[in-house]
Amino acid sequence: MKIESRELDGAVVVALVGEVDLQHSPTVRKHLMDLMFERRPVVVDMGLVDYIDSSGIASLVEAYQAARKNGTRFILAAVSQPAMRVLQLARLDKVFALADTVEAGLTA
Amino acid sequence: MRVEERPQHLPAALADDLDLIAEMTADFARSLDIEETLRLGLAHISTRMEAEAASIFLMEPGTGDLVCRACFGPTDVTGLRLVKGQGIVWRAVNRNATELVRDATDDPDFAHQIDNNTGFITRSILCAPMAVRDERLGAIELFNKKGGGSFDADDRRVLQALAASAALALINARQAADMAEQKALKHELSLAADIQRAMLPPQRPPEFPIHGINLPARGVSGDFFDVVELGDGKIAFAIADVSGKGMNAALLMAKTASLFRCLAKRLDGPGAVLAAIDSELAETSSAGMFVTMIAGILDPASGKVQLANAGHEPPLLCCGASQSRIDEGMPPLGIVPELFAQGCPESVIDLNGGALYLFTDGLTEAGGTGSMLGADGVARMLAPHRIRPAPDRLRALVAQVDEAGLALKDDLTMLVVEDVRNQPIMNRQYQARPASLSQIRHDVGQALSALGISGPVIPDIVLAVDEASQNVIRHAYGGGEGELIVQVRGDHDHVDLRLIDFAPTIDPACVCPRDLDDIRPGGLGTHFIREVMDEVEFLAPPPETGNLLRMAKRIGGHENRKP
Incomplete structure (x- = not known):
């Protein structure tokens, strides 16, 4: 999988591309937690996530909790169908702040 | 080599001699073609030592004769052969001492015949042997000091020094040539091994009914196995061991393998194939070489095997906990064609849910310290790996043979049907x-498709298998090394998945889904599994395994079935 970060409108857009599984979720976690440590607002672009497992979801949960503590923005945007299915299975689709598109996430 | 500046206090003649020795030694040392250098050097030596003629004799490997390899002077006797003990050259070689003959006519060993043949008149001779340690290589012989005098003691010392350095150069050159030859041979062997590996059948998916493994003890193997899919869904297979080892065995193996591949599809039944190979081998194979071989045909639909055995190790039939040897058979192939004139008898074996193991004696003889592993030993070694998919089972068995210090003395080949x-x-x-x-995930997805399942249930089940696998990796093995077996059974209506590991057995009570109201990272996996699957249970693990997790799901709704 790939992680692509870019600055946009004062936030960091982190695009996760491919399969976020146990092999790659530690990298995703570190990437997101570094941004949380810098108190950066983050929009996670999940449009190209083909697969995500419990370890990937756990990375998102951890970042979400850190953002809440910081009072910074942490939004999951354009969540792909396979990723949405797993969020629903975890009943986290009602917990995370979701946006239909990255643009919507930036202005939320 | 740099020649030292001539010391001023040496007599001119001695200084010249030292120069000659230094020059020639340097030439010998850097020479790539030492015999060519000796030929050129001979002219140089003759001129500087004021000889009218000179010859170099080298000992011919095999005959032990001294043969003239280079000449300088008015007559050319290159190729002249001196059989053992003949003349002054042999005297020098035998005594390993430089011979100075001031008047040849007085010497009883002088061979007048050569002068008579060539017209050359020999007066004095100086002959220095070339030898290194005990190895006699030949001699340098000078004839007639120019100006009518004889060679003297100083000449003897100079030629002796030159001969010693020439001898060393010869030995070096021969060793270098030997090494180059060995290297070339090694390269050829590795090419042959590559070709042999290419002759082995391709690796099939683990679920394919027949798998083989071949481990050559040396570069090339005298063993082979082959698996050929016949048109009617049946599968032909063979295992063979060629007598002897090394290149000859490898070549005969290649021939046998080609014959099998060619005949398996054309002839009716393994007995006919073996009989045909026998008649071909008996006609052309070299004396004393033979092939032990089993050929068979599996009908996967009935689980029955047609088998013909020509002198090969009896195969082992393993059904559940019981094992039996299939003993019927003929003598090896390639010995006497009449043996197979009436064909080769076949037996029919019902696998009955089990497996047939065929192997070469590389396995049964891998008993270390002279003991034989034997067919019972093979069965004993197989037992702990029975649960593994066939290719992994074969690899595990081979690894066990190695691990037990039963180093491979012979090629090891094994086939499972x-x-x-x-x-x-x-x-x-x-x-x-x-x-x-x-x-x-990829393999499970494909298996579900193959069962006729489609739609959104596939990613759900794949997620459950992934999460269960993660539990094995993270919790059962705790991050340590180990293996995991994933099995998928079922049909378009129902799927049964099993995960088997070899980790310490865990207490299922400790595996529980987390409370979803408690939002925190981790612990989600087990919840996913229970959410997706209808049944999740730990079953009693098969012998020699750690844990067996069974997950099952009924596939409802048309959206999850292929039309």
Whole structure:
């Protein structure tokens, strides 16, 4: 999988591309937690996530909790169908702040 | 080599001699073609030592004769052969001492015949042997000091020094040539080994009914196995061991393998194939070489095997906990064609849910310290690996042979023919590590498709298998090394998945889904599994394994079935 970060409108857009599984979720976690440590607002672009497992979801949960503590923005945007299915299975689709598109996430 | 500046206090003649020795030694040392250098050097030596003629004799390997390899002067006797003990050259070589003959006519060993043949008149001779340690290489012989005098003691010392350095150069050159030859031979062997590996059948998916493994003890192997799919869904197979080892065995193996591949599809039954190979081998194979071979045909639909055995190690039939040897058979192939004139008898074996193991004596004789492993030993070694998919089972057995210090003295080849009628549609072994998960997901997805399942239930089940695999990797093995077997059974209505590991057995009570109201990272996996699957249970693990997790799901709704 790939992680692509870019600055946009004062936030960091982190695009996760491919399969976020146990092999790659530690990298995703570190990437997101570094941004949380810098108190950066983050929009996670999940449009190209083909697969995500419990370890990937756990990375998102951890970042979400850190953002809440910081009072910074942490939004999951354009969540792909396979990723949405797993969020629903975890009943986290009602917990995370979701946006239909990255643009919507930036202005939320 | 740099020649030292001539010291001023040496007599001019001695200084010249030292120069000659230094020059020639340097030439010998850097020479690539030492005999050519000796030929050129001979002219140089003759001129500087004021000889009218000179010859170099080298000992011919094999005959032990001294043969003239280079000449200088008015007559050319290159190729002249001196049989043992003949003349002054042999005297120098035998005594390993430089011979100075001031008047040849007085010397009883002088061979007048050569002068008579060539017209050359020999007066004095100086002959220095070339030898290194005990190895006699030849001699340098000078004839007639120019100006009518004889060679003297100083000449003797100079030629002796030159001969010693020439001898060393010869030995070096020969060793270099030997090494180059060995290197070339090694290269050829590795090419032959590559070709042999290419002759082995391709690796099939683990669920395929027949698998083989071949480990050559040396570069090339005298063993082979082959698996050929016949048109009617049946599968022909063979295992063979060629008598002897090394290149000859490898070549005969290549021939036998080609014959099998060619005949398996054309002839009716393994007996006919063996009889045909026998008549071909008996006609052309070299004396004393023979082939032990089993050929067979598996009908995967009935689980029955047609088998013909020509002198090969009896195969082992393993059904559940019982084993039996299939003893019937003929003598080896390639000995006497009449033996197979009436054909080769076949037996029919019902695999009955079990597996037939065929092997070469590399396995049964891998008993270390002279003891034989034997067919019972093979069965004993197989037992702990029975649960593994066939290719992994063969690898585990071979690894065990190695681990027990039963170093391979012989090529080791093994073939397993399984009744796959009640086997899982997917049965694969993986290293229990995160990097395997992507492959596991891919393989499970394909197996579900193959069962006729489609739609959104596939990613759900794949997620459950992934999460269960993660539990094995993270919790059962605790991050340590190990293997994980994933099995898929079922049909378009119902799927049964099993994960088997070799980790310490865990207490199922400790595996519980987390409370979803408690939002925190981790602990989600087990919840996913229970959410997706209808049944999740730990079953009693098969012998020699750690844990067996069974997950099942009924596939409802048309959206999850292929039209």
